[in-house]
Amino acid sequence: MENIARQSVRLCPFMNKTASSLRNVKSLQQSSVSKMAQKCPFMGQAMQKAHLATAAASGAARAVGSASTSTGRGEAAQDMLMTDHATQESKFDYEGLFEHEVRKKRVDKSYRFFNNINRLAKEFPMAHRQEEQDKVTVWCSNDYLALSKNQQVVDVMKKTLDKYGAGAGGTRNIAGHNQHALRLEAEVAALHKKEGALVFSSCFVANDAVISLLGQKLKDLVIFSDELNHASMIVGIKHASTTKHIFKHNDLNHLEELLASYPRSTPKLIAFESVYSMSGSVADIGKICDLAEKYGALTFLDEVHAVGLYGPHGAGVAEHCDFEAHRAAGIASPDYTTVMDRVDMITGTLGKSFGTVGGYVAGSQRLIDWLRSYAPGFIFTTSLPPAVMAGAAEAIRFQRSHLELRQEQQRHTAYVKQGLADLDIPVIPNPSHIVPILIGNPDLARQASDILMDKHRIYVQAINFPTVARGTERLRITPTPGHTNDLSDILLDAVDDVFHTLQLPRVSDWERQGGLLGVGEADYECESNLWTQEQLQLTNDDLQPNVREPIIDQLEVSSGLRL
Template sequence: MDSPLTSFLQNEIQAKKDKGLYNEVDILSSENGPIIKINDRELINLASNNYLGLATNPALKEAAIDAINTFGVGAGAVRSINGTMTLHQELETALAEFKGTQAALAFQSGFNCNMGAISAIIDKNDAVLSDALNHASIIDGCRLSGAKIIRYNHSDMEDLRQKAKEAKESQKYNKMMVITDGVFSMDGDVALLPEIVEIAEEFGLMTYVDDAHGSGVMGKGAGTVKHFGLQDKVDIQMGTLSKAVGVIGGYVAGKQLLIDWLKVSARPFLFSTASTPADTAAALTAIKQLKASDQLQTQLWENARYLQKGLKDLGFTLSPTETPITPVIIGDENIAQTFSKRLMEEGVYAKAIVFPTVPLGTGRIRNMPTAAHNKAMLDRAIEVYEKVGKELAIIE
């Protein structure tokens, strides 16, 4: 007789498979570049967050190796004891300069940033106004804080203003914060930051921007906040080092007072071993490259526009993206999964994105062109999309 756990897991996994909501994990036997190898097959890779191709950059590899030789493979302690190395300090200084803030603090991941920073600033006596399509790490960070979560309709500034007004007039909360992604990762649209800042100033809200998909992409690489010139208006900026920067980790940037507080209050900073010397050195090298040149961003945007035009010309429905994120909307989850599998069989790797990552009935293939792709790769991907799209009656 199966145990209660086994029965539960078997039933739930089968239910997800029946609805097209079960994703298989594919194993790479190569670096995660524009071409990847899975099961000994080379595929054009349109699924990576490696926007600028820095994950395979020779200078970053060399920096990582040098750091291992100098500092070892691990930091050996949490940051607040003796896990902070000169490399961490140099990275944080470079990040603050790049983001246009007084200071920055590096974490082990972007998820850790949101879990640590949000709960260090707000608590059960406070309220947070959160965009309905905010990333899961924002949602979890808000839940962990114990604050009242007030969702406003996605990028609906009238709804945000009304809910901020109601929360303010209720006089229930000691502090209030509005929090949003800078770039929304499933649709590629950009937050209306100037309007959000205006509403925040009107009602006395703190402002928090998760710029995981904007850092390295928007604002000549410095992010969505810098794109709008709001670095002096947004209280807290969060970013990752694992997407456009090409390594692993995250950071929070803002005023020195904020960083001083997070160093003694953010639990992931206090209770997790510091990022490895190799990762820290590689991320530092990447930030230096981004500060020195915007060539990679220029190539990224050129490739993105090329792919998006090619797919639109074929008749595919794309989300209203404003960034290189290129979701092709399929709708039915099972068809989206089949579409992804057929793309892979034809030599293109692009994953189906389905519920709960996106709402039911909005299954899609999310394509992530990078600066490392060339036109021949993109042309081949467009050809495969045409073949599979006609085969599955998505396009005529």
């Protein structure tokens, strides 16, 4: 009972007040205070439960041990029970939480099952599933130019692996960096015609690191973010812990309205993408730069789904905006300020068109030196392996002078889009290489993907929430230079069969419902394809000779600027 009394004094206002008039807590047991406490609706109930629990514990102990052991265990049980009662806590059901959260994904049909897809380098776009003889055609890879299997890239990676081993040995901050990092960052900077570049383990990390650091270091920074920005940018904005505004997708009037609500002296950042990967829509980079200059903002452009695919040298949509000037200048800069010059920082990936893995940011020398010195996502992350960096640098060099890769990818995309249109299959309209087939239901999107796989041996992953908004679920097709017309014809027949089997809504059905995302909308104006017919007629010989095996100087900023 002494423990109960002590707990009473600590927890109950009535007992605390009464005990203060006594010389010590032990005397409570002999006083009338203990009896009075039993009348308290709170302490009385606790004392009764503790008494019963103590008796039960003592009885169990007597059944298996001596009286002395019984007394010790009874007191321990009493102490434990009182402590549990005092905190009103029990162990959290972690596994229950995990199960509940996953069950919600299954109920709303957004649970994701990852298919076992093993892409075959010598046969791509073919891949095999669990068994090697179980082959399928891959139609949703982001290896847009199939450079992951390019023999020139693979050979460089093999030689580097044999000579320098599998890993980098740690962070560049501790293990130092190497010639492969120096060359890769020089290639990236030259591609985007910037003073410097910094390579990260992924573009997710790069976006998070850059945006979050800007928010942490620029006092009162306000970030303006397109509503369809990638998750990596959204995470970076959250980590920036600063004021943000979300502007409607590609709505520059809304963006300007938000920008105009702050003084020009307030630091601002406009974060956006060039090609939005799930819809294929494209930002008007030039006009966004106009707004940035008018209202004193920095521009952050994610070119992840555009590098390798746009511009005469594969630098992305920003380069494509001044296509002819860059084509004529080659590795050099045109004699005027281009759209790509006007963008303050450009991020991109090495894991899609460049066929390897990693991410980067390109910008001014001062910006890159600042990021290299302060960004935790760079400083504390193990460097990419030498073989990966060597392969990525080779991929950038190779695609720079092979215009036909981009052109073939565009032609195959146009063939598929036209074939789907002829079948009344709803494709969300866009001017890029993305082919998003609108389904509008998560369960039906999954079923469509399963039928393509199981019946037609075609792999196209269903895209659902949170990657896209609920009710806009889709299949996302991405042709490559290897998806020739004969393979496209097989795909078109298969998609038509899926729509017939599941009775999915076609364009005419969406029209009767008023349309969605440009599909079946009467007043929707389709944008012209980014690649013009004139650009598609060019050949590699039309490129400036200086893009073939150019000599690119090492970047001083990669190692750090000496005073």
